[in-house]
Amino acid sequence: MADHLESRIRDYLADHLELLESNLTLISREYKLDNEFGAGGFIDILARDAFGHFVVIEIKRSDQAARAAIHELQKYVALLRADQGLRPDQVRAILVSTHWHELAVPFSEYLKISDVPTEGFILVAEQSGVVTSATVYRANELAQPLIASCCQDLILFTDVATRDANYPRVISAAQRAGLSDFFILSLDYRGDNQKVIFPHGIYLVFSSPFQTMSAREIRATKRRISWDAEIEPADENFLVEFRRKLGFMGDSNEIGNPEKLATILSSGWQVAVAHRAGRYSTNQQLLSNRDLVIAATRQEGGAAYYLTSTASPKYSPSWLKLKQSARDVLVGDDHWGAVFRGILAEVARTRPNATVSVNIYNPARIVLGLAKLFRYKDMSYLPKLQVVVEDSAEIHLYHGELAWNGQAVTMSAQQWLTRAFGSANDFLFKQHFGLVHEDEAAARQLLGLASFVVEIANVGGTNQKISLLESSNGRLRRTAPQNLPTGSIAQFVETNGQFGFSLLEELSNVSTGWVD
Helix, strand or coil: CCHHHHHHHHHHHHHCHHHCCCCCEEEEEEEEECCHHHCCEEEEEEEECCCCCEEEEEECCCCCCHHHHHHHHHHHHHHHHHHHCCCHHHEEEEEEECCCCCCHHHHHHHHHHCCCCEEEEEEEECCCCCEEEEEECCCCCCCCCCCECCCEEEEEECCHHHHHHCHHHHHHHHHHCCCCCEEEEEEEECCCCCCCCCCEEEEEEEECHHHHCCHHHHHHHHHHCCCCCCCCCCCHHHHHHHHHHHCCCCCEEEEECHHHHHHHHCCCEEEEEEEEECHHHHCCCCCCHHHHHHHHHCCCCCCCCEEEEEECCCCHHHHHHHHHHHHHHCCCCHHHHHHHHHHHHHHHHHCCCCEEEEEEECCCCHHHHHHHHHHHCCCCCCCEEEEEEECCCCEEEEEEEEEECCCCCCCCHHHHHHHHHCCHHHHHHHHHCCCHHHHHHHHHHHCCEEEEEEEEECCCCCCCEEEEEEEECCEEEEECHHHCCCECHHHHHHHCHHHHHHHHHHHHHHCCCCCC
């Protein structure tokens, strides 16, 4: 749904709430939720039912990642509870969308951990916004969720016959590496790019075996495949074991990931599902081949620099997955990593039934972030962190971003890049090989920039409290918010225009068009 269509659907539903449920009464469309640090937003439709419950109705945008939609829904429910002083049993939620392929797994996971009753509706709508059908969505009943790992594998071949003959070896190697839930895609190039010399591929995608294992089974698996705790992301250990079992194969071998596969598929390659194993096979009626391709290219659950997830300590598989994914995403920001681990540990220890919704973006690429900011005033490339923790007792929000110490930058961009990375060329080299995160903290510090996390405890209550969070020996330490750095990123840009000009000039000299 395009944004303008979504707004028309919102307006039509607001006038025809009976399509979702009889006796719903409209309170407001685009109900505003205010909050410190910009963590608020607008509920698409707020209504009340015949029993007096507040009903949060959210329409998933077409350009919104599925897990981001779940995060927004949970955040709005939490903020409404805080705004109105409501218990979980006084609130309900409804998520509506015209497409449910990407929503299926994250919505099913959310239903298992949320204390707020939530329903989904499949809409059929005309371009005018008129809703012709609204059907209750029946959530997947998977014993444990199938979540395609961002660690994937690609084997390329010159000819198709050799590729096809090697499927059995790949399947056997995957099984011997301990993978049970996996599928294999066949890739065939149909474009006209003469630089593509290996036009046929086998692409392996798997759901981490740990999703269905007990803690004892996980420990046994790690011993069996010589687990290396230093490898990040952790699932890459399974690919290492897969490669050991497979041996030499193909004309070229590459590590895959959702972003790479999405790029491949948009560049003249055709894809087909060649093999399904484990629950990917037994759930064929539930998960079509198209669903598998979507799962393999899905990026919203988490990758090297972003994570959107909803979990609870009471549901251990997703809780473990959240901790593992966050560790990978927060590489390059030790402060955020320590504070986030402290938040999860504290929640597990003191609020084991809470629902935790996380949205983290941490590219650990301050050079790119500042270049985009100085040229386009675009702050979307800068790191940000948001966590909502909700249970029957209280709601806590955690908000993180970059701040500035207020001291003007006196060095040029060339001097900065040299001191932080060795040189501009060294920076580009490290970026190409994914090593810039190693110098991220030092690069920020040279400019007076640092990340922080603020906690807003008991949101909306009479005892609401705002604290600056630090980590000490694995525990959270709370201090007064007055200890925050004095300047914002916007003030940094306004004050250091000459530095910004030199940064853009230096980058254009070493790599034409890099910022664009």
